Amino acid sequence: MTRNPRNLAVLAVIAVVAIVAGSWFVSALGRTVAPGSSPSSSPSQMASEAVTSPSPMSSSTASAPPSVTPSPTATPEPSATAAATPNPTAAPTATVAPSPSAVACAVKPADGQLPSDRVVSVKVSTSPTMDLVTFVFEVGSLTPAGPPRGELTVAVPPFTYGSSGLPIDLQGQHALQVRMSAMSLYNDVGEPTFTGDPDIKVDLPALKQVVMYDASEGIAGWYIGYDGNGCVDLVRDGMNVTVTIAHP
Numbered sequence: 001m002t003r004n005p006r007n008l009a010v011l012a013v014i015a016v017v018a019i020v021a022g023s024w025f026v027s028a029l030g031r032t033v034a035p036g037s038s039p040s041s042s043p044s045q046m047a048s049e050a051v052t053s054p055s056p057m058s059s060s061t062a063s064a065p066p067s068v069t070p071s072p073t074a075t076p077e078p079s080a081t082a083a084a085t086p087n088p089t090a091a092p093t094a095t096v097a098p099s100p101s102a103v104a105c106a107v108k109p110a111d112g113q114l115p116s117d118r119v120v121s122v123k124v125s126t127s128p129t130m131d132l133v134t135f136v137f138e139v140g141s142l143t144p145a146g147p148p149r150g151e152l153t154v155a156v157p158p159f160t161y162g163s164s165g166l167p168i169d170l171q172g173q174h175a176l177q178v179r180m181s182a183m184s185l186y187n188d189v190g191e192p193t194f195t196g197d198p199d200i201k202v203d204l205p206a207l208k209q210v211v212m213y214d215a216s217e218g219i220a221g222w223y224i225g226y227d228g229n230g231c232v233d234l235v236r237d238g239m240n241v242t243v244t245i246a247h248p
């Protein structure tokens with residue numbers, strides 16, 4: 001069979017048109033996707049399109065900051081108030097009255113005129129409530145140097161002998177000083193008027209020591225050492241002058 005070149009050319013044109021039309025149809029069919037159906041594009045083409053042309057939704061989602069919806073604030077429920085428990089009332093304790101020796105009794109200085117200008121001895125004694133130091137006097141001299149006077153004060157260490165300055169180791173927690181002035185220390189024949197013990201050491205409830213620290217130039221003096229906080233008093237009875245120190 002002999003082919004006409006013209007007919008061949010027509011057939012070629014028809015074939016090209018058919019191919020182009022078919023290609024266009026296939027392309028249009030691939031771009032038009034029914035709802036719920038999968039696109040006909042190949043996975044590589046879809047990946048290419050996803051890389052080169054990001055969808056508007058993706059761009060908007062990436063650029064917009066995520067909004068945070070605040071959670072409702074929980075309102076705390078008021079807690080139950082614990083009922084106040086009353087403190088138990090402590091039973092009153094009995095108050096114990098302090099004993100006389102437990103409370104310090106301040107020494108009150110005292111002074112006054114003496115029975116005479118001649119003291120001859122010192123005696124110590126005790127009773128259920130106090131210790132006593134008694135200074136015994138006798139009839140005074142014919143020519144006294146003046147009104148004899150005595151004073152009682154708190155003694156302050158150091159304790160020394162008046163004439164020599166030698167130290168005195170006085171016994172007791174506390175000390176008293178008895179000082180007598182305008183005294184006649186010698187009788188008419190030159191003998192000492194004081195004939196008692198110049199250093200008396202005892203172990204009574206309060207009283208511990210009575211020591212004569214001076215007997216010169218019309219002065220007669222003693223230190224009295226004692227323990228405890230008992231009250232001290234000065235009593236004159238006839239020709240005697242007594243220092244009392246209370247104890248339990």
